[in-house]
Amino acid sequence: MDTEKFIERAQAVAARVSRAADEEAVAHLIAEDQTRFGAENVGVVRAACGIAETGTCVVITDDEETRLKTMLPEVSVIVLRADDIVPNLADTAAFLRERQSGDRISYTSFITGPSRTADIERVSAIGVHGPLDLHIILLEG
Amino acid sequence: MSHTPPASNREYHRQIADSLADSFLRRTLDKFAVEYRASRDKVFSEVAERELIGRIAEVKDSAAKHIEDLYARFKQEAERRGAVVHRAADAAEACAIIAQIAAENGVKRVVKSKSMTAEEVGLNAHLKKNGIDICETDLGEWIVQLRGEGPSHMVLPAIHLSRDQVADEFEKATGEKQDHEDVQRLVKVARRELKPKFHEADMGLSGANFCIAETGTLAIVTNEGNGRLVNTLPRVHVALAGLDKLVPTIDDALTALQVLPRNATSQRITAYTTFIGGAGPCAKSPTGRKILHIVLLDNGRTKLAADPLFSQVFRCVRCGACANVCPVFRMVGGHRMGHIYVGAIGLVLTYLFHDRKIAKTLCQNCIGCGSCKAVCSGGIDLPALIGEIRARFSREDGAPLPARLASVAMKNRTVFHTLLKFMRFSQRPVAGTDGFVRHLPMALFGKHGFKSLPALAPKSFREQWPTLERRPAQPKMKIALFAGCAQDFVYPQHLKAAMKVFAAAGVEVVFPMTQTCCGLPLSMLGETATAKEVARQNIAAFAGDCECIVTLCASCASHLKHGYVRLLGAEAEAFAAKVIDFSSFVHDKLGRDVLRLQPRPEKVAYHASCHLCRELGVKEAPRELIRRAAEYVPSKEEESCCGFGGTFSAKFPEISAELMRKKLENVTASGATRLVLDCPGCAMQLAGGADRQKLNLRVTHIAELLADALAIGLE
Numbered sequence: 001m002d003t004e005k006f007i008e009r010a011q012a013v014a015a016r017v018s019r020a021a022d023e024e025a026v027a028h029l030i031a032e033d034q035t036r037f038g039a040e041n042v043g044v045v046r047a048a049c050g051i052a053e054t055g056t057c058v059v060i061t062d063d064e065e066t067r068l069k070t071m072l073p074e075v076s077v078i079v080l081r082a083d084d085i086v087p088n089l090a091d092t093a094a095f096l097r098e099r100q101s102g103d104r105i106s107y108t109s110f111i112t113g114p115s116r117t118a119d120i121e122r123v124s125a126i127g128v129h130g131p132l133d134l135h136i137i138l139l140e141g
Numbered sequence: 142m143s144h145t146p147p148a149s150n151r152e153y154h155r156q157i158a159d160s161l162a163d164s165f166l167r168r169t170l171d172k173f174a175v176e177y178r179a180s181r182d183k184v185f186s187e188v189a190e191r192e193l194i195g196r197i198a199e200v201k202d203s204a205a206k207h208i209e210d211l212y213a214r215f216k217q218e219a220e221r222r223g224a225v226v227h228r229a230a231d232a233a234e235a236c237a238i239i240a241q242i243a244a245e246n247g248v249k250r251v252v253k254s255k256s257m258t259a260e261e262v263g264l265n266a267h268l269k270k271n272g273i274d275i276c277e278t279d280l281g282e283w284i285v286q287l288r289g290e291g292p293s294h295m296v297l298p299a300i301h302l303s304r305d306q307v308a309d310e311f312e313k314a315t316g317e318k319q320d321h322e323d324v325q326r327l328v329k330v331a332r333r334e335l336k337p338k339f340h341e342a343d344m345g346l347s348g349a350n351f352c353i354a355e356t357g358t359l360a361i362v363t364n365e366g367n368g369r370l371v372n373t374l375p376r377v378h379v380a381l382a383g384l385d386k387l388v389p390t391i392d393d394a395l396t397a398l399q400v401l402p403r404n405a406t407s408q409r410i411t412a413y414t415t416f417i418g419g420a421g422p423c424a425k426s427p428t429g430r431k432i433l434h435i436v437l438l439d440n441g442r443t444k445l446a447a448d449p450l451f452s453q454v455f456r457c458v459r460c461g462a463c464a465n466v467c468p469v470f471r472m473v474g475g476h477r478m479g480h481i482y483v484g485a486i487g488l489v490l491t492y493l494f495h496d497r498k499i500a501k502t503l504c505q506n507c508i509g510c511g512s513c514k515a516v517c518s519g520g521i522d523l524p525a526l527i528g529e530i531r532a533r534f535s536r537e538d539g540a541p542l543p544a545r546l547a548s549v550a551m552k553n554r555t556v557f558h559t560l561l562k563f564m565r566f567s568q569r570p571v572a573g574t575d576g577f578v579r580h581l582p583m584a585l586f587g588k589h590g591f592k593s594l595p596a597l598a599p600k601s602f603r604e605q606w607p608t609l610e611r612r613p614a615q616p617k618m619k620i621a622l623f624a625g626c627a628q629d630f631v632y633p634q635h636l637k638a639a640m641k642v643f644a645a646a647g648v649e650v651v652f653p654m655t656q657t658c659c660g661l662p663l664s665m666l667g668e669t670a671t672a673k674e675v676a677r678q679n680i681a682a683f684a685g686d687c688e689c690i691v692t693l694c695a696s697c698a699s700h701l702k703h704g705y706v707r708l709l710g711a712e713a714e715a716f717a718a719k720v721i722d723f724s725s726f727v728h729d730k731l732g733r734d735v736l737r738l739q740p741r742p743e744k745v746a747y748h749a750s751c752h753l754c755r756e757l758g759v760k761e762a763p764r765e766l767i768r769r770a771a772e773y774v775p776s777k778e779e780e781s782c783c784g785f786g787g788t789f790s791a792k793f794p795e796i797s798a799e800l801m802r803k804k805l806e807n808v809t810a811s812g813a814t815r816l817v818l819d820c821p822g823c824a825m826q827l828a829g830g831a832d833r834q835k836l837n838l839r840v841t842h843i844a845e846l847l848a849d850a851l852a853i854g855l856e
């Protein structure tokens with residue numbers, strides 16, 4: 001239920017969504033992208049959770065390297081376990097609070113579709129300073 | 142469209158004329174206004190809009206009350222995670238603090254993501270003066286920076302520019318020929334040109350949408366991806382935000398995040414929402430950690446937080462929706478509607494943060510339609526704040542002559558009504574002057590041309606009253622009728638039609654002769670003391686026994702119902718509770734079997750008066766009644782303002798005329814031959830316009846339609 005909604009909402013903001021039954025299938029999908037776009041143009045990260053309501057991937061990006069992988073390459077691949085999808089944005093509160101518990105320093109990115117703008121004549125354009133293509137691989141089972 | 146604030150009223154009108162003549166701007170903003178409405182409705186249909194807005198208002202109101210506690214908590218939490226938190230008393234101090242941070246860290250180049258607060262303090266100019274190169278990286282901001290302008294919208298900074306103009310600018314910036322048609326290609330130019338800037342920069346400068354006190358976290362909302370590059374690649378990150386961005390908890394931020402993107406760009410969430418909790422690792426920094434400074438700006442905010450009325454501005458999340466739905470913004474664009482911040486909130490913030498003189502001119506340019514208030518993310522009563530600013534100007538700088546005269550004349554009902562009769566008998570007819578007849582004393586002063594004006598009726602309603610049938614044989618209920626000046630003296634036919642409807646439904650009507658003007662024009666002119674006096678006179682006049690106080694004027698109804706309680710508090714509550722507009726009365730209080738109507742073979746369109754559909758929230762009743770009386774033909778943008786707006790049509794006839802033209806265009810396109818409405822002000826505007834344009838369109842009050850459709854034979 002949440003998975004279907006997640007897919008619909010992510011696709012509505014121009015994300016590509018693939019389903020993978022196991023890690024092997026995930027690896028295969030990543031390799032495909034790397035062949036198609038060139039390995040240096042593909043950044044791969046794992047999401048901590050997803051939000052069905054918005055089609056969002058929540059990624060822990062505390063370290064710079066992970067963060068830059070979601071920003072600089074033209075193709076951004078995010079692997080998300082279907083079991084980690086929560087229904088709504090508000091459901092991420094406990095997770096965010098936990099990430100800041102004690103003195104913990106954190107940087108959390110909610111990523112929804114590829115980067116976009118409508119700044120010129122309100123024409124929607126995909127891929128401004130971030131990725132031109134966001135590929136979400138949903139790991140099921 | 143240059144962005145110099147108007148030095149005088151006359152200059153302001155010249156600037157407005159330029160905007161109205163800018164056909165690209167007009168087309169763009171027209172299209173935007175219509176498309177925004179539709180996409181906003183769609184994306185809000187998935188959430189409990191009013192409830193979320195109510196929660197934002199609650200959180201922000203409480204934040205305003207506890208601003209010092211929140212600041213202390215935020216500072217403590219952010220600093221234990223390696224950030225340095227500064228507090229700047231005003232714009233100059235904010236600039237100085239940031240220049241100091243730059244100097245201490247040997248910063249030469251700065252990349253910036255969108256920050257209205259930076260615009261507020263004039264940061265770019267200050268850093269440039271200090272020899273620092275500062276580059277905007279948000280596409281729209283970069284474009285306006287290249288042109289040496291300010292943003293014309295808080296969310297869409299370059300909405301006033303065509304792709305052609307953008308291509309010109311890019312040609313200058315790159316020295317290369319650019320595609321003037323393909324927007325996607327122009328976007329790629331920005332990507333290519335700005336990429337090296339991110340890598341070269343020593344400092345990234347950003348705003349923040351929420352500063353979460355419980356964890357010292359910054360929440361930043363962006364779409365283009367520049368924001369995250371700005372706060373990631375350079376070794377120093379400075380975030381500048383107003384103290385009003387403080388919220389207590391993560392949950393509060395998440396609540397507001399359900400509304401902000403929906404209201405700003407009709408998105409469920411933006412492409413990137415980032416939560417920065419402290420100074421994380423950073424390869425380029427000498428210490429291996431990000432050098433993170435957070436500057437919280439006061440600039441009048443703590444004083445505001447304590448203001449009983451203006452503390453509402455703390456609820457603003459800068460979504461820009463109040464511009465998107467504003468009929469004035471749609472006509473003139475953002476550069477004519479705010480100094481730095483634009484739209485309804487721009488008028489208010491120009492007064493609070495910037496220049497009183499500019500604000501005095503700009504704040505006149507609000508028609509009071511209430512569209513902004515209806516969509517505001519924080520439920521801010523923007524028209525009331527704008528009205529209060531106008532009132533303050535007239536209290537502090539002395540009221541203009543017409544306001545003072547109105548005040549003197551209307552204090553005493555007999556004088557006022559004698560004056561009206563004098564105007565009728567004098568050979569100099571009121572028609573041909575202002576036409577602001579609902580607020581009659583003003584009629585002596587303005588000028589008009591775009592619509593025909595009604596003359597005062599030969600016999601006012603109150604003069605005809607003794608001859609009218611008002612007590613049916615077996616009355617089913619008893620009501621009191623509030624006439625309102627415009628219908629009493631200009632459109633008595635509205636009231637007479639209503640009398641027919643009441644008679645047919647067996648309703649007994651009393652008309653207290655000591656009633657007077659509702660006082661709305663006085664409130665709008667800032668004459669609060671007289672407005673209160675007039676309100677008390679009316680409350681006394683209607684002290685007698687009746688079930689409802691019915692009025693055919695939506696503006697009077699909203700003022701009697703809400704305005705009186707605002708002015709007088711508990712003293713007005715019993716009176717206000719009885720006030721009801723004509724359509725709601727007929728629809729809600731008289732059953733279908735009590736008032737029998739015979740549908741007429743007539744195509745009828747509806748204009749929803751601002752005061753009825755937004756201030757009173759009455760939407761279905763009039764439409765339902767039209768369906769019972771004729772063939773209802775829906776038209777586009779039924780709820781958009783007709784352009785009358787009381788004194789507005791006299792002050793800004795050029796804008797008023799355009800709004801009227803648009804309205805009549807939509808109505809005629811529906812194929813209707815009659816247009817009905819619930820307000821004599823709108824009737825004056827639209828009947829005048831239809832006559833002037835020689836349209837085959839009758840403009841009547843809804844009471845007249847119902848009177849025409851009475852199924853008398855069936856009785």
Ligand code: SF4
Pocket residue numbers: 463466467468469470484485506507508509510511512513514523524
């Ligand atoms: S009340 Fe209407 S005209 Fe005035 S600022 Fe709000 S939307 Fe604009």
Ligand code: SF4
Pocket residue numbers: 456457458459460461462463464484485486513516517518519520521
């Ligand atoms: S005043 Fe309300 S509508 Fe306008 S920008 Fe602020 S939150 Fe948005």
